[in-house]
Amino acid sequence: MQGAVRTEKPVILGISGSERAGGNTDLALDYAGELVRGRGATFRTVYLRDHRISPCSPCGDCNSRTIPCALPDDMPAIVEEMKRADGIIYAVPVHGFGLAHLMQIFIERAGVGFLRFDRPLANKVGGIIVTGRRYSDASVHNQLVDNLLLNRMILVGSGFPALIRNTSPEPGLNDTEGLDALERMAHRMIDMTLLLRRHRSATGEPVLPLDDRNERVERSRSVS
Template structure:
């Protein structure tokens, strides 16, 4: 596969420059650099990201979204990275608006057609005061699983809590989880690279790339909507 240093791309979904999410990503970058890899960061607040429009054809269209914004270029960066870290704060007991809009637009408009992030290593960082961080973490994890990414177990989820009102990484358990996650991600990236060098092929067998297209079953049977609705 590649001989150059591994690249991890962090997607920063925080509106606040210099806040807890920025600090967490910067710390992850130092850990990644110490391992000889590279961290690049997309700060969603610096890009034009349009919310999904009322066109209404998301579930039937077979071509990429036609909205003119920065999302296609950001998706390209994601495709060329070895691993992705999604980092976002909790806002109003839920996922911060910027990240929510981005994962909707990127997923529905681009990623769903052939799942280009399949087999990439993924990680999640959630920052918050105290509440709902686990729910937000679960939502992002489900999105990574939807895109067929590889999540590595690293002990505890990376939930960085700070109730002081002043940005900082004082949550020792959260920081420990962050360190473990980053190192496990890099270990997996290196393992996957080694596998591809040996086999010269895909990391995992690739089946259908678009789960919306009915897949033939044994014997050539392709279920229709009526067949599915009649299953009890």
């Protein structure tokens, strides 16, 4: 109903792209969950390592198909979880100076196989946590920023990106500055979620227009 107030708790979904259970990435995402729950919101976690996610296949029809990817795996269920959330945090370690392969496979399949048709994540709040030893964490962060913006999500700033560094062989949250950035990001995500809800409650409309949902469709219209 137009102008109706949503009374349920905001939902933030954390997606971990780490192969290592209990490692730095999981610890950072758990901490984000504590902060979110402390604000009275719901936090759910998807560990990609626990799901069957097929790499993109050589079918070659991704740019022409008009229906979601048909590869039989857990991607459809994960995408539905993303659609139900108010905000999404991608948490991933640096591997080989780049994005860990689990997250790379995931964002490829999600984007090309499911999200590009109508951009269902538009106007959802996005956050990013990158864990690493010392190098390339900013590059990985930038790649995920591009992914969030491609999906028309709202990326909240925290002063500095949530880059959590640990040079110890043992997992641990010892990066004071990184944790400060993570805390600011988590709180600002909740703040933005509540602001978006208040706007929709008052106006009955989303804060951003939803008519531009698929750049391929718009491009084909302009060509024709």
